[in-house]
Amino acid sequence: MTKILIILSEYGYWGEELLGPLVAFDERGYQSVFATPTGKRAHALPPSLDPGYIDPPLGRSVTTPEVAVAARELDESSRLDNPISLEQWIPDRPYQSEQDPLRRMEAYYRELATLDTDVEQYDALVVVGGSGPIVDLANNGRLHELVLAFVRADKPILALCYGVAALAFARDWEDRKSIIWGKHVTGHCKEYDYKDGTGFLGVDFNMGPPPYPLEYILRDATGPDGRYHGNVGKETSVIVDHPYVTARSTPDSFLGGSKLVEVLESGLRRYGW
Incomplete structure (x- = not known):
């Protein structure tokens, strides 16, 4: 059975x-396993469950009654x-300033070495978007x-919306080079960013606009031989550049899930560019 690890x-x-990717996985009989940073149960952002919520940048509802x-x-x-708790599963890199840092780093790498074996049970990774990923x-x-x-x-990774930031920042500590360098990706574009109202569950805090424009980060992270695709004005934006499947925002969720299925079952390696 195909097994997907989904990070929330x-x-x-x-x-x-x-919902979009999960519907695609359920239709194919995949097993979906969920994980969060500390093992706490994830919850949906209230506006995403409200078909009457008007998305400020788009000036319309982005959630149909059926999807809601x-x-x-x-x-x-x-x-x-x-x-699953990422905190309990994966070790935390020690500070260089900690006592006996060399022994701590050796222990860190020993524990980390088992991760390659752990992921063998999964066929793909999904990082779900929303404003929450900005925080954790x-x-x-x-x-x-x-x-x-x-x-x-060499297993595919689907990242959606602001979840794509995790791909831009995931780097080997030796060369610090982005793993999406030279790749084609999409992600939340500047035109779709809030000017005000970026909020999170569990904290009474309106950040205003997002703390960083994801589009700018992705443009820099992909380098001169890659490219960020905003596809502003087009209803959907999903890019496949193996092993990455990236989806711009909410309307791309179902398409993103179906394209990951194509990657897994049909060997799709390129789409959308």
């Missing part, structure tokens, strides 16, 4: 960005209970190590 933020995921119902049912089900996924060192393990295994 504990600060809120966008309902459709989990399905996403709410998923969020309220027991399916997302008891996720984008610069999560444990997630970066997991992403690198999937890359070494």
Whole structure:
């Protein structure tokens, strides 16, 4: 059975960005396994479950009544209970300033070496988007190590919306070069960023605009031989440049999931560019 590891933020995921891929996986009979940074149960961002919510940059609702119902049912089900904890699974890189740093680094790499074996049981990795990943996924060192393990295994990775930031920041500590250097990707474009109202679950805080424009990061991370595709004005934007499948935002969730299925079952290596 094909087995997919799905990473969710504990600060809120966008309902459709989990629902879309999951529907594609369920239709094919895949087994989906969920993980969060510390093992807390993930929940959907309230606006993503409200078909009456008007997305400010687009000036319209981005959630259909049907998707809102399905996403709410998923969020309220027991399916997302008891996720894997990245904190308990993957070691934390020690500071150089800690006592006996050489021995600590040796222990870190010994423990990390088992990760390549651990990912053998999975066929693909998914990083779900929304505003939550800005907080606990984008610069999560444990997630970066997991992403690198999937890359070494040549297994596909689907990242959606602001979840794509984790790909840009996942880098080998030896050369610090982005793993998407020379690749074609999409992700949340500047035109779709909020000017105000970026919020998270569990904290009473309006960040205003996102703390960084993901588009600019992706443009820099892909380098002169790669490319960021915003596809502004087009209803969907999904890019496949093996092993990466990237989806721009909410409307791309179902297409992103179906393209990952094509990667797994039909050997798709390029799409959208």
